[in-house]
Amino acid sequence: MSDVSKPVGRLRAPGAMGGFAQLQRLSAILTLLLLVVGFSLASQPFLSINNALTILLQTSVIGLLGIGMTMVIITGGIDLSVGSVLALSGVVSAFAVKAGLPVVPAMTAGVVMGAACGAFNGLVITKLRIPPFVATLGMMLIARGLALQLTGATPISGLGDAFGQLGNGALFRVVEMRDNGFPRVVFPGIPYPAILLLVVAIGAAYLLRRRQIGRHIYATGSNEEAARLSGVRTDQTKLYAYTMSGALAGLAGNVLMSRLVTAQPSEGVMYELDAIAAAVIGGASLSGGVGTIAGTMIGAFIIGILRNGLNMAGVSAFIQQIVIGLVVIGAVWIDQMRNRT
Secondary structure, eight states: OOOTTSOOOOOOOTTOOOHHHHHHHHHHHHHHHHHHHHHHHHOGGGGSHHHHHHHHHHHHHHHHHHHHHHHHHHTTOOOTTHHHHHHHHHHHHHHHHHTTOOHHHHHHHHHHHHHHHHHHHHHHHHHSOOOHHHHHHHHHHHHHHHHHHHHTTOOBOOOOTGGGHHHHOEETOEEEEOTTSOEEEEEOOEEHHHHHHHHHHHHHHHHHHHSHHHHHHHHHHHOHHHHHHTTOOHHHHHHHHHHHHHHHHHHHHHHHHHHHTSBOTTTTTTHHHHHHHHHHHTTOOTTSSOOOHHHHHHHHHHHHHHHHHHHHTTOOHHHHHHHHHHHHHHHHHHHHHHHHO
C-alpha cells in the first residue's frame, strides 16, 4: 500500500507570484516602454497611427497562439505543434470554402480541426504517458505533413472577399471619396484581429482567474501529485489545456490565412517559438504553476514591436532572429533565478 500521508508538496495559489516574479513582470513592462521610446527616437513614423495598427495586426496571431501556450505551460507542459496546426487548420477552412460552405462554418471547421489536434496531443500525453515535448513534436510533423499532402504543397487561392474580411476588415474605418473619384482613408480603423485578440484574452484571463478549471490548471502545474490527491482530475485538466491550445492555433490560422486571402500550407513555421517566447517573456514559468494572460500579451507585444521596429530600421531578418533569441534566453534565465529563490 502506498503511503499517501507523506508530504507531496504545497499547492500554489492560482497566479501566486513572489517578489522576484513581480519584478519580472515589471521588467517586461519596462522593456516594452523602452522599446517604444527607443524605436520612436530612431524612426519618426514608428509612432504613427498606421504603424500602431500594423503592430496590432501583426501581434494578433502571436497573441492568440501565446494564450493557448500559456495554459499549456502553466500545467507544466509545452506545445511545439501550434505553428503546424495553424497551417493545417487554415487549409481545412480553405477547403471547406472551396466545397461551398459559407465562411463562418468553414472557419469553424478549421478551429475544430485545431481543437482535434490539441486533444490528440492531450490524449497521447495523459494516456500513453509520452513527454509533452515528444508528443507535440510528433504532432508538429503530422500536421505539417497533412497540410502539405492535402494541398500538394501549393497555396489555395480564389477564396473570395468574404474569406478575407476577418483578417483585413476593421471597425470604425472612415473612408471619404475625393473629387477625382478615388477613395481616401481618413482613419484605417481598429483591425478585427486585434479586437478578436482582446476578446479571447479577456475570456482566457477570466477562465484562469475565476473558474474552477483555471484553478485546476494552476494546481496541476504547481504540484501535480498534490493536486491529484486534492481531488483535481489532472489528466482531464491537461487534456483541456492542450485542446484549448489547438483550438486557438486553429483560430490563429483562420486570421493569418484570411489576411493573405490564400491558404498557405507552409505558413506558421517557427511560430511555436514566438508563442513560447511571448509566454516566457511575460512571466510564465517553464516549471509550471506560474503565468498570466496579461503577461503573455506584454510578451507578445514585445516581440511584435521588436520585429516592427527592427524592420523599420532596416535590420535583416537574420539579425532579428538573433535578437529575439537573446531576449528569450534572458527571460528563461530570469525564470530560473526565480525558481531558485
